[in-house]
Amino acid sequence: MRIAILVDNYLTQLSSLRLRLLGEWGFSAYVYDWRILYDAGLSGTALLNNMRALGISPDDPDVLVLSHRHIDHTGGVRKLLDARSRPLTVVAHENLFAKAYAKDEVGEVEIGVDFTRAFLESKGAKLVLVREPYEIAEGVWASGEIPRSWGPSHTGAVSDLVPDDMALYIRHPKGLVALTGCGHAGVENIVEYGLRVTGADKLHAVIGGLHFMGLPEARVREAAEYLKARGPGLVVGTHCTGVSGIAALQAALPGAARAGGAGAVFEI
Ligand SMILES: [Fe+2]
Numbered sequence: 711m712r713i714a715i716l717v718d719n720y721l722t723q724l725s726s727l728r729l730r731l732l733g734e735w736g737f738s739a740y741v742y743d744w745r746i747l748y749d750a751g752l753s754g755t756a757l758l759n760n761m762r763a764l765g766i767s768p769d770d771p772d773v774l775v776l777s778h779r780h781i782d783h784t785g786g787v788r789k790l791l792d793a794r795s796r797p798l799t800v801v802a803h804e805n806l807f808a809k810a811y812a813k814d815e816v817g818e819v820e821i822g823v824d825f826t827r828a829f830l831e832s833k834g835a836k837l838v839l840v841r842e843p844y845e846i847a848e849g850v851w852a853s854g855e856i857p858r859s860w861g862p863s864h865t866g867a868v869s870d871l872v873p874d875d876m877a878l879y880i881r882h883p884k885g886l887v888a889l890t891g892c893g894h895a896g897v898e899n900i901v902e903y904g905l906r907v908t909g910a911d912k913l914h915a916v917i918g919g920l921h922f923m924g925l926p927e928a929r930v931r932e933a934a935e936y937l938k939a940r941g942p943g944l945v946v947g948t949h950c951t952g953v954s955g956i957a958a959l960q961a962a963l964p965g966a967a968r969a970g971g972a973g974a975v976f977e978i
């Protein structure tokens with residue numbers, strides 16, 4: 711299985727120069743095997759630039775799964791749809807169009823989606839709004855709403871608990887592979903629910919944003935220790951995991967933690 715990070719806060723690949731990759735605050739990843747795009751980044755500019763640089767056509771994805779309604783994951787949708795010439799299935803939580811706010815260093819800022827259902831449909835998108843796990847292909851699910859039964863939510867500066875936060879779960883021969891956008895549901899909940907939804911008996915990989923930014927150090931250590939106890943083969947905390955959060959993962963999981971960054975490709 712091959713997964714590429716298309717949009718990330720970071721650039722970590724030496725080939726970023728050769729390929730002229732762009733970074734921005736946001737996340738997007740592509741799962742080649744099922745032609746699933748997970749999230750679309752903030753502007754669409756980085757997404758389309760990096761897709762083309764990596765040899766992925768805007769028309770390649772069959773399905774777009776939106777991890778949650780925040781603009782750093784959904785802001786690229788309009789440009790992506792504009793660049794396509796065939797329909798796209800868009801899977802998102804029922805809460806997709808609810809307003810969303812966060813507080814940054816300056817003050818309150820609106821961070822919800824910048825499109826309407828009518829716009830999506832006018833561009834040939836088939837919108838599938840879900841709340842329960844949604845099986846996209848055999849062994850591949852959009853998580854639906856993730857119960858917060860095993861650990862705390864990671865909502866930091868955000869004004870609500872982001873019930874729409876959805877992971878992409880893949881049942882891989884090596885165990886559960888979980889892609890996460892911002893990780894607002896909390897990593898324990900994302901992983902434990904994923905094990906239940908997929909029926910996998912162990913965790914193999916977590917890739918994406920874990921929203922360790924702004925969390926107390928003790929909480930970050932607790933989350934990293936949880937992952938360590940689950941014994942994964944690959945942990946790529948990126949985007950809103952934050953620099954110190956990524957360092958904490960590398961300290962706790964020296965054999966499994968790897969750098970993310972736009973253009974990073976993982977063969978699993
Ligand atoms: Fe995010």
Ligand SMILES: [Fe+2]
Nearest residue numbers: 778780892894
């Ligand atoms: Fe978010």
